[in-house]
Amino acid sequence: MSYQETHRRSLEQPAEFWSGLAEELHWYRRWDHVLDDSNAPFFRWFVGGETNMCYNAVDRHALGSKRGQAALIWESPEAEQSRTLTYHELYREVNKLAAVLKYNGVERGDRVIIYMPMVPEAIFGMLACARIGAIHSVVFGGFSISSLASRITDAEPTMILTADAGLRKGSPVQLKPIVDEALDLAETDSVKHVLVYNRDIINCQMQEGRDLDWYEEIEQHGQQYVEPERMKSTDPLYILYTSGTTGKPKGVVRDTGGYMVALHASMSQVYNVGDGDVYWSTSDIGWVVGHSYIVYAPLLKGVPTVAYEGRPDHPDPGIWWRIIEKYGVTCVFTAPTALRALRKFPEHWMKNADISSMRRIFSAGEPLDAPTYEWATEVLQVPVIDHYWQTESGWSMLANSVGIEDLPIKGGSPTFAAVGHHLEVVDIDGNPVPRGTKGLLVDYPPLPPGMLMTLWRDDERYIKSYWSHFQDKLLYLTGDYAIQDEDGYFFMLGRADEVLNVSGHRLGTREIEEVISAHPAAAEVSVIGVRDEIRGEAVLVVAVLKSHISKADEDNIANEMRQLVRDRIGAIATPHGVHFVSTLPKTRSGKIMRRVIRAVYQGDNLGDISTIEDDATVDMIREAVDAMQREL
Numbered sequence: 001m002s003y004q005e006t007h008r009r010s011l012e013q014p015a016e017f018w019s020g021l022a023e024e025l026h027w028y029r030r031w032d033h034v035l036d037d038s039n040a041p042f043f044r045w046f047v048g049g050e051t052n053m054c055y056n057a058v059d060r061h062a063l064g065s066k067r068g069q070a071a072l073i074w075e076s077p078e079a080e081q082s083r084t085l086t087y088h089e090l091y092r093e094v095n096k097l098a099a100v101l102k103y104n105g106v107e108r109g110d111r112v113i114i115y116m117p118m119v120p121e122a123i124f125g126m127l128a129c130a131r132i133g134a135i136h137s138v139v140f141g142g143f144s145i146s147s148l149a150s151r152i153t154d155a156e157p158t159m160i161l162t163a164d165a166g167l168r169k170g171s172p173v174q175l176k177p178i179v180d181e182a183l184d185l186a187e188t189d190s191v192k193h194v195l196v197y198n199r200d201i202i203n204c205q206m207q208e209g210r211d212l213d214w215y216e217e218i219e220q221h222g223q224q225y226v227e228p229e230r231m232k233s234t235d236p237l238y239i240l241y242t243s244g245t246t247g248k249p250k251g252v253v254r255d256t257g258g259y260m261v262a263l264h265a266s267m268s269q270v271y272n273v274g275d276g277d278v279y280w281s282t283s284d285i286g287w288v289v290g291h292s293y294i295v296y297a298p299l300l301k302g303v304p305t306v307a308y309e310g311r312p313d314h315p316d317p318g319i320w321w322r323i324i325e326k327y328g329v330t331c332v333f334t335a336p337t338a339l340r341a342l343r344k345f346p347e348h349w350m351k352n353a354d355i356s357s358m359r360r361i362f363s364a365g366e367p368l369d370a371p372t373y374e375w376a377t378e379v380l381q382v383p384v385i386d387h388y389w390q391t392e393s394g395w396s397m398l399a400n401s402v403g404i405e406d407l408p409i410k411g412g413s414p415t416f417a418a419v420g421h422h423l424e425v426v427d428i429d430g431n432p433v434p435r436g437t438k439g440l441l442v443d444y445p446p447l448p449p450g451m452l453m454t455l456w457r458d459d460e461r462y463i464k465s466y467w468s469h470f471q472d473k474l475l476y477l478t479g480d481y482a483i484q485d486e487d488g489y490f491f492m493l494g495r496a497d498e499v500l501n502v503s504g505h506r507l508g509t510r511e512i513e514e515v516i517s518a519h520p521a522a523a524e525v526s527v528i529g530v531r532d533e534i535r536g537e538a539v540l541v542v543a544v545l546k547s548h549i550s551k552a553d554e555d556n557i558a559n560e561m562r563q564l565v566r567d568r569i570g571a572i573a574t575p576h577g578v579h580f581v582s583t584l585p586k587t588r589s590g591k592i593m594r595r596v597i598r599a600v601y602q603g604d605n606l607g608d609i610s611t612i613e614d615d616a617t618v619d620m621i622r623e624a625v626d627a628m629q630r631e632l
């Protein structure tokens with residue numbers, strides 16, 4: 001069946017379309033209704049159904065014909081180690097850890113924060129939670145104290161799984177000490193235990209009674225078998241925090257059944273991957289791509305998944321290509337930022353390895369710019385497929401679904417809507433715009449399986465953030481600008497809100513502004529994203545200092561502000577530049593006009609600033625712009 005027909009069927013007959021795909025998986029109890037849309041925009045899939053994600057991802061294969069086949073391949077140039085686990089070995093590890101969690105009081109519905117580097121144990125942690133019905137919330141190991149503390153406060157976990165440290169280009173990245181500080185800062189005393197996987201990278205202090213040693217616990221309380229919980233399809237599997245337009249991260253809540261069905265189906269439909277394939281998503285489990293395509297989707301599909309601890313260019317820029325050669329990787333999923341980083345190096349790094357097993361490379365996380373697309377296509381000699389999605393969607397919203405129909409690629413376009421998604425480009429009133437006109441990308445209800453259920457304990461914010469932008473129209477707002485060409489291909493044109501995309505990861509300007517505003521010398525702070533050759537966007541701070549601060553102190557203050565961001569949020573948010581100006585352009589209501597600052601900094605055409613904001617005072621903006629042009 002063609003893409004057009006399959007897509008149409010998915011929209012016109014969603015129940016028939018998705019129930020057929022759900023039948024490929026194991027259910028303890030079959031669903032009563034495929035879709036319950038009676039309480040829109042809270043869509044619920046496979047209502048009445050009971051299943052277990054871990055059973056489907058691990059037991060189904062470990063107890064079947066794939067028991068001896070590779071499930072998880074861990075490659076760590078950082079630790080100079082690698083490890084391959086079969087499905088049966090993975091099953092053993094997950095059961096043991098599940099028993100440890102239960103022994104230490106983690107119950108169904110409890111939250112468990114996983115703040116770990118990319119080691120197999122972190123993945124055992126996710127699967128063990130899924131097995132016993134605990135809701136995991138993985139926090140990227142590069143985030144720091146404030147980010148972790150705010151997530152602990154919001155999720156109120158019973159337990160935290162962590163390691164002593166991660167590694168970055170051979171240097172330790174502290175984790176356990178950050179957990180200790182975050183726990184002091186968090187506004188909850190929900191955490192009863194911290195389970196510490198000690199890699200002997202740093203010495204860490206263990207708090208008697210609270211902190212537990214991973215190995216000792218497995219030794220003492222690990223068991224061969226822990227019965228998987230019969231979870232309702234609509235029970236949350238995990239919470240994953242992402243940045244929004246306010247300082248408080250949004251806790252995206254994912255269901256169990258709908259997500260499982262969508263991920264399993266996507267392996268064949270979107271990636272055309274199945275038996276005989278080796279799948280590698282170069283992401284990190286701290287991000288949604290890692291949840292979906294390092295862990296759950298490949299395991300559900302029963303294909304080996306590569307988990308990678310390291311960077312694309314360490315110990316040298318040939319490392320990725322050698323891994324592809326070593327394991328015969330057939331499908332790679334990466335981000336434009338990584339491709340841009342690799343493009344800097346001579347081609348011989350790639351040519352020295354046999355990468356002929358690779359059939360396709362998929363890219364997501366940020367726009368795939370034309371030069372990178374062309375370079376990758378030419379030197380890798382495989383189709384490079386852009387696809388678009390977000391933390392909220394859990395899997396792709398726009399894709400060239402090559403398993404359904406391999407459509408012609410247009411460089412820079414993530415092609416068409418994935419099955420189940422009815423996407424349109426609309427104007428500010430929510431009306432579709434003609435082809436070739438820029439607008440906001442929206443999704444028509446009902447949202448397909450796998451999309452977020454709500455925001456953790458905040459239904460109101462879910463509605464406000466995604467569903468209340470248009471009067472009288474219930475449309476899911478992606479937050480992105482897009483345009484469709486005459487053939488209907490979508491092209492993404494960046495965020496429509498104040499959210500940055502650094503190296504394919506979303507950062508909220510407000511979060512960074514709040515941290516920098518805490519510096520005693522700061523009077524006014526604005527954080528913007530500016531073009532960056534490798535990272536896509538870089539963080540730029542433009543601030544006004546308190547009047548008594550002397551020029552001579554500015555360099556020190558800039559360094560302190562940078563350090564503050566590193567310490568509180570994490571290295572990924574470190575400002576690329578910190579600039580001080582005498583005044584910032586604002587609307588009459590006092591809103592800082594980031595677009596104007598960005599244009600001045602980048603030397604872009606300012607356009608007609610009187611129309612930029614309805615209530616802006618043109619003279620005031622002009623004045624600020626003139627001053628900034630001198631000062632930046």
Ligand code: AMP
Nearest residue numbers: 364365366367387388389390391492506
């Ligand atoms: P995150 O939730 O951190 O994965 O970020 C999602 C955001 O990344 C989207 O809303 C887009 O702004 C951007 N994004 C993801 N994939 C693409 C893509 N293929 N092309 C353009 N932008 C993308």
